[in-house]
Amino acid sequence: MGSTRPSMQELIGRRRRAGFVGRAEERAAFRRNLSLPPEDERHRFLFHVHGDAGVGKTRLVRELEQIAREAGALTAYVDEGVAGVAEALAVMARQFAAQGRRFKELERLLAAHRERRHEAETALATVGPEEREGPSAGSLAVARAAQVGLGMVPVAGAFAAALDTDRLAQGADRLRARFRSQEDAQLVLSPERVLTPVLLTELAAAADGVPWIVLLLDTYERTGPFLDPWLHDVMTTDRHGALPANVVVVTSGQHPFDTARWGSFADFRTDLPLGPFTEEEARGLLADKGVRDEPVVAEVLRLTGGLPVLVSTLAESGPVGAGDVGDPSATAVDRFLKWERDPVRRAAALAGALPRRLDEDVFRFAVDCPEEQADALFAWLRGMPFVSERGGLLQYHDVVRAPMLRLQRLRSPQGWTERHTRLAEAYGRRRTEAGTGLRPDELWADAGWRDLRLGESYHLLCARPRAALAGALADVVTACGYGDDAVRPWVRLLAEAGEDSAAEAVRAWGDDLSGALAGGGLAGLLGLLLGRARGDEPWRATAWALRADALARDGAPERALEEYEHALALDPALVRAHRGRAVTRGATGDYEGALADLDRVLELEPDNPWNVILRGEHHRLARHHDEAVADLTEGIRRDPTSEFAWASRGAAHERHGDLDTALADFERALGLKPDYAWALARRSRVWRGLGDPARRLADLDRALALQPDWAWGRCERGDALRVTGRDEEALADYDRALELDPGYAYAYASRGVSLSNLGRHEEGLADLDRALALQPDYPWALEHRAAIRQRVTL
Structure with missing residues (x-):
């Protein structure tokens, strides 16, 4: 059996916590909250610590974490070292694991997210244009997203920032070609959608074994822009699942909570505003550090104004006398280091403030001294109270760094420039x-x-x-x-x-x-x-093209096309602009214009296989069978690993009636990417042509399991069910397709036929009328509306 004696680290931590001074009311309020069951109306689920830089927010949050652990809580602490929700969840998972609670499924998905995102960033992962036979309001919106994958905006961050939830739900099918599965696409485009439900499920499992789970989100002034809406969603809605009632969240930042978002939830949160230490608290901290000489204490109080980080900094320096504290020319920086007598260390502290963040290599360049001396100085600096360490990098507290920089800039402008x-x-x-x-x-x-x-x-x-x-x-x-x-x-x-x-x-x-x-x-x-x-x-031409990309993603194709013109007027050979304009034109149904742009793209960048594949896809959409097959075949020759090229050529063969050839191409695409939803759905059309309804439905079921929010796939399965007489089941798919894409003419027409098959002729005719209002030259809808009208009048 293991030893029951505490470790050295635990003993050191206890002694440091025993010396925590101040914030007694805040600590008592948090400790009292952990004594109340979640069902008690006095219990609060959210604490928000806020105040100016240097008031000791992080120190208090860390103390609250220790209070929680002493109460048996499972805890996770997140600060500005994360740049998004996914990174925050990764930090939580690591810390839970360190406490003996592995969130295995979350860890697996986080690893997949990092891998998929890395692939997208480095390979500039691409998506094919819109699949539907003719553009609709929903398809038009999603085709904007294809521009990212076409090399105009690399995937990293651009998709996630540009596509809102509804747009992504309507357009996941357009991104299918560049990801192995729907989960892969979501993990890159909107990782929180996939990761958050898993987090909540794992929290629920862990919650059964601990009295509390406490999540501490520090430096909220920096992380809040992306964590706050996510946290609000998780705590106040069931969109991602249920959050265990024994979870307590602590947030900490410079600003009060956003009342516009959280104002109506004041009954379950507690604000903990922090100001400078009172004189009593400051004196208590100084006394705890052995600083009791009244002239020295008075000088510290005067210099710091009770700001905890400065009180701590001066206390850690161990002053023994006031000395010349009345010197009016002394600067704030001189006083931070007033009792550090070693001039080399003083100089190193000032030099170390120059970079925004420090590792040992950067520090050596900053101090410009022999390596052994730099190593010793770095070790000393790491222990200073105004320096924090995140991810192996040191960072000065803003309250201390700012005057240090000001001092060096004003004292020696030339030295400032040289350093x-x-x-x-x-x-x-x-x-x-x-x-x-x-x-x-x-x-x-x-x-x-x-x-x-x-x-x-x-x-x-x-x-x-x-x-x-x-x-x-x-x-x-x-x-x-x-x-x-x-x-x-x-x-x-x-x-x-x-x-x-x-x-x-x-x-x-x-x-x-x-x-x-x-x-x-x-x-x-x-x-x-x-x-x-x-x-x-x-950079102006590139800026115009990038702005056009953004406008196209935001659903403004006409404005985007104007911006592409500006870009090409400045640089007629800018591939990004030609390719972006091609995709935007293709998304609006202007396939000939898109093809003209892609011809120019291939002239300018002939060695990129994706360019010829993209042109082949647009030939397919324009129903240029021979040209599509020629381009896609060439694209496959150049890049045999492109599952999109194989699937696109398969779709071209299927439309042309070459079913066996199409089936072989889809098999190759699915061999490269087994969870390729679009290839599965398109292969289902081959099974339809070969008279195999069972395989047709099986492929569509697999495709929709991968991409449940895919309007085109839903409509395809509805059709497969309808032709086998399963109209009631077909209606559910048509209804879902129209929820996802309210402008989907084909879904209205198909639903109208199923409704009529069920004897609901008036509803069916209404749906067919809607379909024809959206797409007046729709022969299939015209034919079935006429047949239903004739049937009704007989």
Whole structure:
């Protein structure tokens, strides 16, 4: 049996917690809440800690976590180290596992999410155009999403940011060709849809074995934009499933809760606003650290204003006398390090503030000293109370870093420029090394390379703001091609570099771009950039094309086509613009225009197999059988692993009546990707032609198990059921198809026939009328409406 004695880490943790000073009321309120059952009306499910930087929010949250663990709770702590819901769930899963509670299914899906997303980012995963025989309102909206996969906007973040829930539900079938399964598509496009129900199921299982589960979401001012709507959804709706009643959530950030979202739920949450320490609390902390000399205590109180992070910083320095504390020329930074007598350490602390985040390598460049000395200084710095560590990187508290930067900038402007230039060069070398072996189109898809590029740009902006601004704005445009998740760090970078270097123009750009992104998405941000462009920027054509991509995804094809024209007027050879315009034209039914654009794409980029496959697909949609087969065959020759090309050629053969050839192509596609819903549904048409209704239904059942929210697939299965006399079952599929796509003429017509078959002739005629109102030249609907009318009048 294992030892019952506590570990060294546990003993150290106990001693540190025993020294926690202040926030007695907040801790008591949380502890009291854990003594109340969830059914008690006094019990609160949500605590929100908020206050200005430096008031000790994180320290209190960590203390609340320890209180929860002492009460037997399973806990998870998430902070700004995550950039999305999926990353937050990954952190939770790791921490639960460390406490002996494996969330195995969640871990499996998270691993699949990382793998699929990596594939999408690096391979620029693509989707084929809209499948339906003729465009409808629903199909038009989803075809915008295809642009991402066609290389105009890499998948990372762009899909997830651009497509809302309804649009994704209507359009999952258009993305089918580039993913192994519906789950894979959702894991890239909207991972929280797949992961959240699994999280809730695993929480429910864990909740039976522990008194409480406590989720702590820190630095909410940064994580709230994506975690807050998710948390509200999870806690106040059953959209993803049931949340166990013994879950308590603690959030912590600089701002109060959003009353617009949470105002009506005040009865189950508690606000914990934090301000500076009272004098009594500050004195208690100083006394606990051995600082009791009244002149020293008075000086600390005066310098810090009771701000906990500063009180702690000065207390940790171990001052023994007030000295010359009355010197009016002393700066705040001097006082942070006032009792650190070693000038080398003082200099290292200041130099370490220059980068936004530090690892040992960056620190060596910042302090510019021998390696052994740098290692010792880094170890010392890691123990300073104003430094936190996340993911192996050190980060200064904003309250301390800001005056340190200000001091260095004002004390030695030339030294400021030289140090930042040296750091920019160091980041540049590391970026070059990280990019070795990557193609140009793969660099920006690589998160590590992007981080190094951000670091390099930050230091360039700090060193020479005016000279570096143009390059930073060009990088903002490039980042837009990789979605909201990629561009947000660049926008934040401009604001931070502008603030840190006192460069108002840079800071204003960051603030304005942030506002544009929040208010108008990528289209709004790019519109701001283009509106302020002087006219000689090399990125303008790309910016017009990216803005067009965003407008097309947002359901504005006519405006998108205008923007593509602007892009091509500036750069007639811009492949991104030609390809984007092709997809947008194809989505509106202008297949000939799309094909003309794709001809130009192939002239400009003849070696990309996807281009010829895409043209083959548009030939298929335009019913150019021979041309479609020729292009798709060439695409298969160039890329035999393209399941989309095999399936598209199979669909072309099926429509032409070459059923055996079509069946062979679908078999190849499904051999490459067994969970390929679109290929299964299209193969069902082959079984229909071969007179095998059982296999037809089997393929459609498999396809809809993979993609349940697929309007076209639902309608196909409805037809398969209808022709076998199962009209009642067919109605359920038609109803669901029309929920997903209210403008689906074919579904109205088919439902009308089934209703008539069941003797509900008036309802059936009404549906056929709706179908013909949407698509007046619909022969099948005209024929069946006439037959029903004749039957009714006889």
